[in-house]
Every structure is written in C-alpha cells, then in structure tokens.
Amino acid sequence: MTQHDTRQPRPADGQDRVRGRAGWAPLGLFAERSVLGLLAVVAIGLGFGTVLLLVRFHWAPLQRLDHGVAEGLNHLVAPHSDLVSALTQVSGFGGRPFMLWLVVLAVLVLLIRRRPRLAIYLVVASTGALLLDPSLKTLVGRVRPIVDVPVAAAPGNSFPSGHALGSMVVYGALLLVFLPAVRRGGRPFLAAGAALIVVSIGVSRAALGVHYLSDVVAGWLLGAAWLGVTAYAFRVWRRETGRAVEPLEEGLEPEAAPQLRPAPAERQVLPHPWAGAAEIVVGWVLTFGLAYALGYAVTHLTAGTPVASFDDGVPRWLQSFRTPGLDHLSHLWSKAGDTHAILAISLVFCALAMALWRQWRLVLFLALTMAGELTLFLGTAAAVDRPRPPVAQLDGPMPTSSFPSGHIAATLCLWTAIALVAVPRIRQWWRWVIVVLAVIMPAGVALSRMYRGEHHPTDVVGAIMLTAGWLGVLMWAVRPNADLRTATQAARDAEQRRG
CATH class of the missing domain: 1.20.144 (Vanadium-containing Chloroperoxidase; domain 1)
Incomplete structure (x- = not known):
C-alpha cells in the first residue's frame, strides 16, 4: 500500500522571495527612518557645535549681532513695566522649578496609567537637560549681557540658555509622550502650541536682557539634539523588545492612546x-x-x-x-x-x-x-x-x-x-x-x-x-x-x- 505524504507542499522559490521581501520590509523601513533621524540629529548637533565654537573664539560678527540685538531689545522693553512683567511670566514657564513640577506630575500620571516606559523616558530626557546646562555654562564661561537699563537678573553664566534648552526638551518630550492621546486632526495644533511656548520662552530671555541671541539659539539646538537622541534610543528600545516602530507623528507609544486619553469612557459631563x-x-x-x-x-x-x-x-x-x-x-x-x-x-x-x-x-x-x-x-x-x-x-x-x-x-x-x-x-x-x-x-x-x-x-x-x-x-x-x-x-x- 502506498503511503501518503502528509507534509505540506514546499512553496516555490518565487514565493519564498516574496515572503522574504515582506519580512524584511519593516526592518528596512525602520532602518530608513533611523538613518534619516540620525542625519537630522547630527545636523542639529553640528549647528550647535558651530555656534559653540563661534562664541568660544569670540567671532566678531556674531558678537556685534549679539550686542546689537541685546541693546535693541532693551531699548524696546525697558520703558514698559507691563511688558516686562508679561515677559517675566512667560520666562517662568521655562524655569527649572516650574518644569520640574511639570515633569513630576506627568510621571505620576503615566505611572498611574501604567505606562512606566514613557515615565522612564521623561525622567531620562529631563535629567539629561538638567545636567547639560550647567556643564556647558561652566565650560564656556560666557558672562551675561550688560544693557543700559537692566530689567531682570539671573545667576551664573550665559551660554547656552538653560530656559531655551530645558523648554525644548521638556515640552518636546511631553509632546512625544502624549501625542497619541490627541486625535490626528488636533495633533498639528498641539505641536504648534508646544513650539509657540518654546519660542516664546527663548524670546523672553533675550528680551529681558539675561541672554544673548546666540545663547538662546544654542539652547534650542542643543535641546533639539538631545531630544532627538533620546527619542531615537526609545525607538531602538521598542524595536529590540519586539514592538512595532511607528513614525514619530504617532508619538512614542501609539498603542498607549487608550491609557493616555483623559476620560474616554465618560459619556456626558452634565446630564442637563x-x-x-x-x-x-x-x-x-x-x-x-x-x-x-x-x-x-x-x-x-x-x-x-x-x-x-x-x-x-x-x-x-x-x-x-x-x-x-x-x-x-x-x-x-x-x-x-x-x-x-x-x-x-x-x-x-x-x-x-x-x-x-x-x-x-x-x-x-x-x-x-x-x-x-x-x-x-x-x-x-x-x-x-x-x-x-x-x-x-x-x-x-x-x-x-x-x-x-x-x-x-x-x-x-x-x-x-x-x-x-x-x-x-x-x-x-x-x-x-x-x-x-x-x-x-x-x-x-x-x-x-x-x-x-x-x-x-x-x-x-x-x-x-x-x-x-x-x-x-x-x-x-x-x-x-x-x-x-x-x-x-x-x-x-x-x-x-x-x-
């Protein structure tokens, strides 16, 4: 009696190649995104390095620009006490105490919602910004601007702006963490709001006369570079643990959307x-x-x-x-x-x-x-x-x-x-x-x-x-x-x- 072969038929070589290409597609897409992301981070880092060298070696054109902007902003702002008060309030949103409480509160919310990976990311990103600022200030040793009518004071050295650096990292990290909680149509507005806050804080520091323009730009560039490095590391972490890596437009953990949304199960706030x-x-x-x-x-x-x-x-x-x-x-x-x-x-x-x-x-x-x-x-x-x-x-x-x-x-x-x-x-x-x-x-x-x-x-x-x-x-x-x-x-x- 002839024995029947119960093994599944082997697919043709062409089918093997198709499946192989399908299996390699996600990895290839991840590699492409990673290369582009790394190139962007490197470009931003080179931009910061360039500004750092120009400041460190006292490049005359940059010094003239910095002093001219500082004097012009001081003449514009100093006569208006209400404007000074408003700029001081805006500057406070980039101060270390306010952002520390903001990060601690966000970490508590993430832990309550059982998203410890995102909480760890926030802690790492914020701690890095906290360490980078004083280290570079000590390394460069640039004194703060001297203007005709001082309207604000700040301790320590000037380069880079800690408010610009910290706000870029903290508000950018919060944006990447909580982006999945927002519907797709609202995400551009959320990103624009975060960018407006970061820009306003940097401008307020220059307008108050406690930082040069190059201090603020350097803070933004360094903050963006550190934010890019931490986001890339988080995505590699996800890849190594077998999770899908989505575009950054979806946030760091798109699958966390149900936990990050404030009140998805509430039907009506008030019945009447x-x-x-x-x-x-x-x-x-x-x-x-x-x-x-x-x-x-x-x-x-x-x-x-x-x-x-x-x-x-x-x-x-x-x-x-x-x-x-x-x-x-x-x-x-x-x-x-x-x-x-x-x-x-x-x-x-x-x-x-x-x-x-x-x-x-x-x-x-x-x-x-x-x-x-x-x-x-x-x-x-x-x-x-x-x-x-x-x-x-x-x-x-x-x-x-x-x-x-x-x-x-x-x-x-x-x-x-x-x-x-x-x-x-x-x-x-x-x-x-x-x-x-x-x-x-x-x-x-x-x-x-x-x-x-x-x-x-x-x-x-x-x-x-x-x-x-x-x-x-x-x-x-x-x-x-x-x-x-x-x-x-x-x-x-x-x-x-x-x-």
Missing part, C-alpha cells in the same frame, strides 16, 4: 447642561446676596456692640504675640492661601483626578469652585468695602477690602472640594489625611491672616459662609459624585436579583 448652568447662575446670585448681607451687617450695624469689640480685640490680642519666628511662620502659612499656591494645587489635583478616575466632571466641579470663589470674593469685597483691622498689617496695604477673606475662602473652597470628591473614592486609610488637611489648612491660613493684622474674625465667618453656600450650589448642580450613587444602586439591584 442648560438647566445646570441656570442653577449655577442663580446659586451664585443667592450666595453673593447672603455674603453681602452679612458683610453689610458687620460693617454698618455692629458699631458699639460686643461683636465690634470682639472683632477688633482678636487681632490686637494676636498682635501681642508677634516675634520674628512667628512672623516668618505666619507668612509661609499665609502664602498657602494665595493665588499661586491655590492654582498650583488645583492643577495638580485635576491632573491626578483625571489619571485616577477619568472624569471631566470632577475637573469641572473644581474649576467652577475656584472660579466662583474668586468672583464672589471680588464682588463681595468691592460691595462691602470694609477697612482692615486697626492694627499694623505685616503685609502692608492690600488692594481689596477686609470682608470676606480671599485667602481663607480660597483655601476652604479648594480643600473642601478635594475632600468631597476624593474621600468617597478612596478606600485606603490615608483618605483621612485629606480630611485632616481640609481642616488644618484653612484653620492655619485663618489664624495667620488674623495674626498678621489683615482680617477680623467676622471676615473668617464670611469666608466660611461663602464656601458653604457656593459648594452647596455646585454639589446640587454639578453632582460630582453621581457616578458613585449610580454604581451603589447598580450593586444593590444586582444583589436583590441574586437574592
């Missing part, structure tokens, strides 16, 4: 947006009316009463405890309630809340909380126009009136709002830390503001009433914890069906 908006407006008006009524009463109807004596007596009593150490401590605690601190904490919490719970409603709740607090405080303070306590104010003249306390209202609104949305969602024991902070932070700010002679006790009462009224309105209109009630009800229904 127009009705909710109407409730918020009406609630704002009612809260303002209550705050104004209390402010009018304590300002105009309490003269000669025990309330007035108590209001003036507490700041006088606290004034008797003043020492340099307590003055410094009260200043630090008072700063915890100023605009910069409140804004920073709000942004950090919003980013972490989006990473953990992936709901825009929580961000909307906190944003409305702080926006409403600010407008209610400014409106009430202008309408009541209450004088500060009759004691020496350690912070000097303040632009707003005493009632209600803006620092205390902002601190109360912020930490209470955080506790309202975070505590019900956290099951671990440390959720009570948030509750403790929601009590200690406003209490510390209130005590420090009265100690420094800025507020009466009834100003604190006004801030508490403003917070209670406004947060009550938002809890009713926005319903930030509606998803928790829905989940609890669904669990109960499922348990009843099982029973």
Whole structure:
C-alpha cells in the first residue's frame, strides 16, 4: 500500500522571495527612518557645535549681532513695566522649578496609567537637560549681557540658555509622550502650541536682557539634539523588545492612546447642561446676596456692640504675640492661601483626578469652585468695602477690602472640594489625611491672616459662609459624585436579583 505524504507542499522559490521581501520590509523601513533621524540629529548637533565654537573664539560678527540685538531689545522693553512683567511670566514657564513640577506630575500620571516606559523616558530626557546646562555654562564661561537699563537678573553664566534648552526638551518630550492621546486632526495644533511656548520662552530671555541671541539659539539646538537622541534610543528600545516602530507623528507609544486619553469612557459631563448652568447662575446670585448681607451687617450695624469689640480685640490680642519666628511662620502659612499656591494645587489635583478616575466632571466641579470663589470674593469685597483691622498689617496695604477673606475662602473652597470628591473614592486609610488637611489648612491660613493684622474674625465667618453656600450650589448642580450613587444602586439591584 502506498503511503501518503502528509507534509505540506514546499512553496516555490518565487514565493519564498516574496515572503522574504515582506519580512524584511519593516526592518528596512525602520532602518530608513533611523538613518534619516540620525542625519537630522547630527545636523542639529553640528549647528550647535558651530555656534559653540563661534562664541568660544569670540567671532566678531556674531558678537556685534549679539550686542546689537541685546541693546535693541532693551531699548524696546525697558520703558514698559507691563511688558516686562508679561515677559517675566512667560520666562517662568521655562524655569527649572516650574518644569520640574511639570515633569513630576506627568510621571505620576503615566505611572498611574501604567505606562512606566514613557515615565522612564521623561525622567531620562529631563535629567539629561538638567545636567547639560550647567556643564556647558561652566565650560564656556560666557558672562551675561550688560544693557543700559537692566530689567531682570539671573545667576551664573550665559551660554547656552538653560530656559531655551530645558523648554525644548521638556515640552518636546511631553509632546512625544502624549501625542497619541490627541486625535490626528488636533495633533498639528498641539505641536504648534508646544513650539509657540518654546519660542516664546527663548524670546523672553533675550528680551529681558539675561541672554544673548546666540545663547538662546544654542539652547534650542542643543535641546533639539538631545531630544532627538533620546527619542531615537526609545525607538531602538521598542524595536529590540519586539514592538512595532511607528513614525514619530504617532508619538512614542501609539498603542498607549487608550491609557493616555483623559476620560474616554465618560459619556456626558452634565446630564442637563442648560438647566445646570441656570442653577449655577442663580446659586451664585443667592450666595453673593447672603455674603453681602452679612458683610453689610458687620460693617454698618455692629458699631458699639460686643461683636465690634470682639472683632477688633482678636487681632490686637494676636498682635501681642508677634516675634520674628512667628512672623516668618505666619507668612509661609499665609502664602498657602494665595493665588499661586491655590492654582498650583488645583492643577495638580485635576491632573491626578483625571489619571485616577477619568472624569471631566470632577475637573469641572473644581474649576467652577475656584472660579466662583474668586468672583464672589471680588464682588463681595468691592460691595462691602470694609477697612482692615486697626492694627499694623505685616503685609502692608492690600488692594481689596477686609470682608470676606480671599485667602481663607480660597483655601476652604479648594480643600473642601478635594475632600468631597476624593474621600468617597478612596478606600485606603490615608483618605483621612485629606480630611485632616481640609481642616488644618484653612484653620492655619485663618489664624495667620488674623495674626498678621489683615482680617477680623467676622471676615473668617464670611469666608466660611461663602464656601458653604457656593459648594452647596455646585454639589446640587454639578453632582460630582453621581457616578458613585449610580454604581451603589447598580450593586444593590444586582444583589436583590441574586437574592
């Protein structure tokens, strides 16, 4: 009997060649992209090297250009204090403290979303920029520009610009990391926004007279070169671990898009947006009316009463405890309630809340909380126009009136709002830390503001009433914890069906 051959027929030689070419195609495409990327990085590196040599050997044409630009920008900027303030603010977005917090926050978000490779990339890229800047400054030793009317100062040497270098690396790395979270149509706008930030920071450094033009250009070139090297290394890392290497237009990890998108599962931020908006407006008006009524009463109807004596007596009593150490401590605690601190904490919490719970409603709740607090405080303070306590104010003249306390209202609104949305969602024991902070932070700010002679006790009462009224309105209109009630009800229904 003839045995049948069960082996698969061997393909023809032509088919082998076709499959071989198909198998080599991705590798060839990767090699082509790698060569082009390396050529671009080398070209940028050569550009930086050229500028470095020209600066190091004091090439006369470049020196004339640098000094001419510095003098022209100084004559243009120095007479306008508002322009100087604006440029200083823009420059701050490229400062080491701001970018350090930005990177730390982004790394935390990536770790929460379980993208450790991208977190490692951000740390490596940012650390490299942090080390390159002082090393080259020491190597070149170029002094900063000397202009007719100095409007800003900076420590250390001038070449290259650390702000230009750092902003190019940090904002470029963040762009490459989070690009997959943006739809294709929006990616050019995101890239343009990042480029605008980097350019604006570099221009601000030259306009403020703390860097020459060549310092800024060198910072950009070096930052772009380092960004290219780290991006290329990351792509090689992906290739070695068997992952597909996509064009950079897709971001460093295109498959991370579902994890990087803020809230892909949230269907609707508010179920009835127009009705909710109407409730918020009406609630704002009612809260303002209550705050104004209390402010009018304590300002105009309490003269000669025990309330007035108590209001003036507490700041006088606290004034008797003043020492340099307590003055410094009260200043630090008072700063915890100023605009910069409140804004920073709000942004950090919003980013972490989006990473953990992936709901825009929580961000909307906190944003409305702080926006409403600010407008209610400014409106009430202008309408009541209450004088500060009759004691020496350690912070000097303040632009707003005493009632209600803006620092205390902002601190109360912020930490209470955080506790309202975070505590019900956290099951671990440390959720009570948030509750403790929601009590200690406003209490510390209130005590420090009265100690420094800025507020009466009834100003604190006004801030508490403003917070209670406004947060009550938002809890009713926005319903930030509606998803928790829905989940609890669904669990109960499922348990009843099982029973």
